[in-house]
Amino acid sequence: MLSYDIEKRSDLVEFVGQLFRSLPEENRPEAKSTYSEALAILDKFSAVTETQLEKHHETTLPFVAFNLKRAAMLVRWGFTCNMLNEEEWDLFKAEICDAYQTYFSDTGFGKFTYDYLIAVYLFHAKDNLDMVRERLYGLTELQKNNYLALSWEEINALSSRK
Structure with a gap:
């Protein structure tokens, strides 16, 4: 609710659907470019956070x-909050996997992660660069x-261990 104004199941399903529908538009040729300022900041922050x-x-x-x-985050939250049943959860996971395969399978998870971090930078550059550092520190812990x-x-x- 706080981030996406999702109050009920139908809001969630519609919002996730919009995200999936946006992917081909975001894949347009002019979107495939480099972002020199974002790359420089990511290089600097990854050195500080020791993220590979x-x-x-x-x-x-x-x-x-x-x-x-x-989309993955919202689907996970939706399932956790009982806004999606297990069948819907499985269908969304398959759609997420298919989209990942379409856009990143030939370049791998490392490129997906890097591209995601560029977007985080672009989204938060003017108001909160700590969001970029937070994600890098999290990634470092995973690594x-x-x-x-x-x-x-x-x-x-x-997750099933006690």
């Missing part, structure tokens, strides 16, 4: 990565603990 990033790709799709990540190398089965096993 796959840097400096020829093209970037920051808003595809950003909207795809937002230090090898969580990014785990399979989904291994991650699920970790």
Whole structure:
């Protein structure tokens, strides 16, 4: 509610649908460009946070990565808050996976992460660069603990341990 004005299930489903529909538009040729200021800040912050990033790709799709990540986050929250049932959860996860495969499968998770961080920078550059640092520190923790190398089965096993 605080971030996206989602009060009920239909709001959630519509908002996530809009995010998925936005992906082809964000993939337009003029969106595939470099963002020199964002890249410089990410380089600087990743050095400070000791985050290992796959840097400096020829093209970037920051808003595809950003909207795809937002869709995943909202679907997770929606399922957690009982706004989505398990079947809807599974359908959305498949749609997220398909979109990831469409836009990032040939370049990998490292590029997805980098493009997402560029979008976070662009979204918060004027008011809150701490949001970029926060995400980098979080990514560093995931890397230090090898969580990014785990399979989904291994991650699920970790969550079921007492």
